Amino acid sequence: MTSDARSAELFERAQLVIPGGVNSPVRAFRAVGGTPRFIAAAKGAHLTDADGNDLVDLVCSWGPMILGHAHPEVIAAVTDAAARGTSYGAPTRAEVELAEAIVERTPVEQVRLVSSGTEATMTVLRLARAATGRDLVVKFAGCYHGHVDALLASAGSGVATLGDAEALASPSSPGVPATTTAQTIVLPYNDRTAVTAAFAEHGDQIACLVTEAAPGNMGVIVPGTEDGEHFNAFLARTCREHGALFVSDEVMTGFRVTRSGQHGLDGVVPDLVTFGKVMGGGFPAAAFGGRAELMQLLSPVGSVYQAGTLSGNPVASAAGSTTLRLLDDEVYRTLDASADVLRTAVAESFAAAGLPHVVQSAGSMFSVFFTPDDVTEVPDYATAQRQDTAAHAAFFHAMLDAGVYLPPSAYEAWFLSTAHDDEALSRIVETLPAAARAAAAVASA
Numbered sequence: 001m002t003s004d005a006r007s008a009e010l011f012e013r014a015q016l017v018i019p020g021g022v023n024s025p026v027r028a029f030r031a032v033g034g035t036p037r038f039i040a041a042a043k044g045a046h047l048t049d050a051d052g053n054d055l056v057d058l059v060c061s062w063g064p065m066i067l068g069h070a071h072p073e074v075i076a077a078v079t080d081a082a083a084r085g086t087s088y089g090a091p092t093r094a095e096v097e098l099a100e101a102i103v104e105r106t107p108v109e110q111v112r113l114v115s116s117g118t119e120a121t122m123t124v125l126r127l128a129r130a131a132t133g134r135d136l137v138v139k140f141a142g143c144y145h146g147h148v149d150a151l152l153a154s155a156g157s158g159v160a161t162l163g164d165a166e167a168l169a170s171p172s173s174p175g176v177p178a179t180t181t182a183q184t185i186v187l188p189y190n191d192r193t194a195v196t197a198a199f200a201e202h203g204d205q206i207a208c209l210v211t212e213a214a215p216g217n218m219g220v221i222v223p224g225t226e227d228g229e230h231f232n233a234f235l236a237r238t239c240r241e242h243g244a245l246f247v248s249d250e251v252m253t254g255f256r257v258t259r260s261g262q263h264g265l266d267g268v269v270p271d272l273v274t275f276g277k278v279m280g281g282g283f284p285a286a287a288f289g290g291r292a293e294l295m296q297l298l299s300p301v302g303s304v305y306q307a308g309t310l311s312g313n314p315v316a317s318a319a320g321s322t323t324l325r326l327l328d329d330e331v332y333r334t335l336d337a338s339a340d341v342l343r344t345a346v347a348e349s350f351a352a353a354g355l356p357h358v359v360q361s362a363g364s365m366f367s368v369f370f371t372p373d374d375v376t377e378v379p380d381y382a383t384a385q386r387q388d389t390a391a392h393a394a395f396f397h398a399m400l401d402a403g404v405y406l407p408p409s410a411y412e413a414w415f416l417s418t419a420h421d422d423e424a425l426s427r428i429v430e431t432l433p434a435a436a437r438a439a440a441a442v443a444s445a
């Protein structure tokens with residue numbers, strides 16, 4: 001059993017000066033109860049919390065730490081960059097190299113670097129609206145694209161984790177004007193009939209459709225294939241037919257599920273793409289990109305304004321470029337193999353405990369749904385919401401007590417890194433049966 005006295009003390013202090021004691025809501029353990037662990041250090045696949053507990057990390061900073069924590073080559077690049085100054089407000093070689101690395105790996109011709117995924121999606125909406133001269137935006141329920149006003153309608157991630165039914169109605173957060181989300185059409189994921197109907201009715205007013213390349217913020221949802229056509233291909237085609245832009249949000253999947261992201265799995269070429277997480281190597285860096293003709297609408301070439309004091313920051317760019325350079329084919333083979341080990345172990349442990357569940361994957365990104373017996377597949381947010389969150393909370397705490405740090409939410413993917421070696425995987429696998437039994441006890445109560 002891990003102790004949390006020092007984390008509790010820090011949490012008390014934090015709550016006095018930071019709302020809820022955290023700088024991003026889902027860190028607060030609200031959905032699972034208990035005290036969030038304050039992290040003192042991390043190396044490889046392991047976190048050390050403020051009480052000195054060693055935890056195997058399956059959050060990986062919610063995706064970025066694909067090479068594990070404090071990778072020696074990333075740290076060396078960052079140290080070297082920082083020693084030469086941490087921000088200049090003028091262009092650098094480092095940001096050119098990061099932009100080149102992104103363009104080389106993905107279907108975009110140009111990128112602009114920003115500091116967060118939220119900034120990337122926010123700007124992409126502006127660009128799409130400017131390019132088309134239209135205002136409406138289509139998104140899917142349960143997809144999260146950062147806390148952009150227009151996209152905080154039926155959002156996933158922390159909004160899904162913390163929200164009640166009322167808060168999940170459109171708009172998802174007080175402070176977002178209804179007039180803003182009135183420009184946003186929210187549809188059920190994987191529902192082609194709903195997409196076709198929305199475009200039939202509003203097609204000539206829709207600037208863009210934004211989707212997570214493969215959703216990971218309502219748990220991992222598989223984009224379906226119908227009559228040989230991938231859901232993303234269907235979306236791209238529908239947008240094209242109506243003169244709207246297809247925007248793929250690869251903030252979570254980019255450079256994680258393949259060398260390029262979900263594009264490497266489905267081959268669909270979006271008009272605009274957003275990136276984040278992995279490409280920042282653990283620093284605040286993100287990007288958006290697309291065809292040069294669209295990107296040239298941005299200031300200073302065009303008139304669509306976008307800017308950032310720390311955009312393309314040299315330390316973040318060094319961390320990002322080094323991380324991308326180290327992501328060779330072997331990395332993806334390792335991640336796929338590790339994900340397989342865990343998926344199999346989860347299925348076996350949950351079956352042995354008699355705990356109904358569904359495991360879904362997008363490449364090595366996967367999640368476990370604590371769904372009832374009659375659910376064999378989770379295609380959308382409405383089905384994901386049928387989860388037994390109490391069973392999930394019991395599972396989460398049993399794992400944490402045994403030294404495994406999972407996302408503190410039933411609506412999030414589990415993230416692996418190349419540092420999850422046999423020892424780390426074995427520790428997780430050994431922990432699963434008892435945690436599954438703890439969850440089953442609550443589920444059947």
Ligand code: PLP
Binds near residue numbers: 250
């Ligand atoms: N888009 C997706 C798919 C995400 O998963 C996230 C964050 O989890 C974002 C956008 C927002 O990125 P950030 O938290 O860097 O603002």
